[in-house]
Amino acid sequence: MVNNGCLCCTVRGDLVKMLLELARKKRDVIDHIVIETTGLAKPGPVIETFCSDELVSQYVKLDGVVTLVDCKHAMQHLNEVKPRFVVNEAVEQVAYADRIILNKIDLVSESELNALTKKIKHINGMAQIKQAKFGSVDIDFVLGVGGYDLQRIESDVHGECPSSASHQDDSGHEHTGHHHHDHVHDSAVSSVSIVAEGTLDLDEVDDWLERLVEEKGEDLYRMKGVLSVDGSDQRYVLQGVHSILDGSKGKEWEPEEKRINKLVFIGRNLDETTLRKGFRGCLV
The missing domain is CATH 3.30.1220.10 (CobW-like, C-terminal domain)
Structure with missing residues (x-):
C-alpha cells in the first residue's frame, strides 16, 4: 500500500521509493511485483515510472499491463462522454493494455459481448484478449507478458x-x-x-x-x-x-x-x- 492509497496522477515518487525498497531488501526472493491501481486510475504515469526512472530500471523492468474489463458495465464507461480535454480513464486503461481480460461474460448476452469486443479491438488492436468468469484466467496469461521486451514484440505485432x-x-x-x-x-x-x-x-x-x-x-x-x-x-x-x-x-x-x-x-x-x-x- 502506498502512502495515500492511490496510484495514478503523476510519475510517482512514492512508487519509486517502494520499488527500490523491495528490490534492495528482497531481491533474491521476488520473481514478480504486481501493482494494482485503483479502479479507474490512469495507467500512463505508472508505466512511465518504469521507463523514465533510471534507478528503478536498474532493478526492475516492466513486464506488461493487464486490464480487467467488467463486461456488464464496461460499455457505459467506455461510451461516457467527458468534457473537452478530460480523459476517459476506462478508454485509457484499454488503450495501454498488453493483455485484456473480459470478465463476467456470464452476465451479458452474446451480442453484448461481441459489441464490447469489437469496441475494445477498435481502441487497442495490439492486446491479447481472454474471456473469463469470476476473474479466472491462467497465470501465464498475466505474468511473463513481455509487453516491453523488444525480443518478444514481434510475436505481439x-x-x-x-x-x-x-x-x-x-x-x-x-x-x-x-x-x-x-x-x-x-x-x-x-x-x-x-x-x-x-x-x-x-x-x-x-x-x-x-x-x-x-x-x-x-x-x-x-x-x-x-x-x-x-x-x-x-x-x-x-x-x-x-x-x-x-x-x-x-x-x-x-x-x-x-x-x-x-x-x-x-x-x-x-x-x-x-x-x-x-x-x-x-x-x-
Whole structure:
C-alpha cells in the first residue's frame, strides 16, 4: 500500500521509493511485483515510472499491463462522454493494455459481448484478449507478458490488424478496413495498423518518429513495430510509450521470407492518412 492509497496522477515518487525498497531488501526472493491501481486510475504515469526512472530500471523492468474489463458495465464507461480535454480513464486503461481480460461474460448476452469486443479491438488492436468468469484466467496469461521486451514484440505485432487497420499490397494500393467509413465517433482513442512490404531507410524512420513524438507525444499512448531496414538482414524492433522510444535489432529474416513491415499505433485523435503518408516517405 502506498502512502495515500492511490496510484495514478503523476510519475510517482512514492512508487519509486517502494520499488527500490523491495528490490534492495528482497531481491533474491521476488520473481514478480504486481501493482494494482485503483479502479479507474490512469495507467500512463505508472508505466512511465518504469521507463523514465533510471534507478528503478536498474532493478526492475516492466513486464506488461493487464486490464480487467467488467463486461456488464464496461460499455457505459467506455461510451461516457467527458468534457473537452478530460480523459476517459476506462478508454485509457484499454488503450495501454498488453493483455485484456473480459470478465463476467456470464452476465451479458452474446451480442453484448461481441459489441464490447469489437469496441475494445477498435481502441487497442495490439492486446491479447481472454474471456473469463469470476476473474479466472491462467497465470501465464498475466505474468511473463513481455509487453516491453523488444525480443518478444514481434510475436505481439502479429499479422492480424485491428478493425481500423489498413493493408497495402505489392502494387502500392491500400486496402482500408471498413471502420474508416462508419467511423466510431464516441471514441477518439483508436488503433492504426500499417502492414506493408518494402524496405525502409532507418534514418528517415528515426526522423519521422521523432517528429511524430514531438507533435503527438501526449496523444500517442503506445507504439510497436517490426521493420525491414535497408542494408540489414535483421528485423528492426521498436516500441514506445508517449515520448519514450526504444528500438533494437531483432532476429534475422529468413532467406525466402517476405520482408513485411508491421506497425501499430494506439492513441488519441490519430490521423491514419498522415501516419500512412509518413510511413511511405521512409520507403527506399
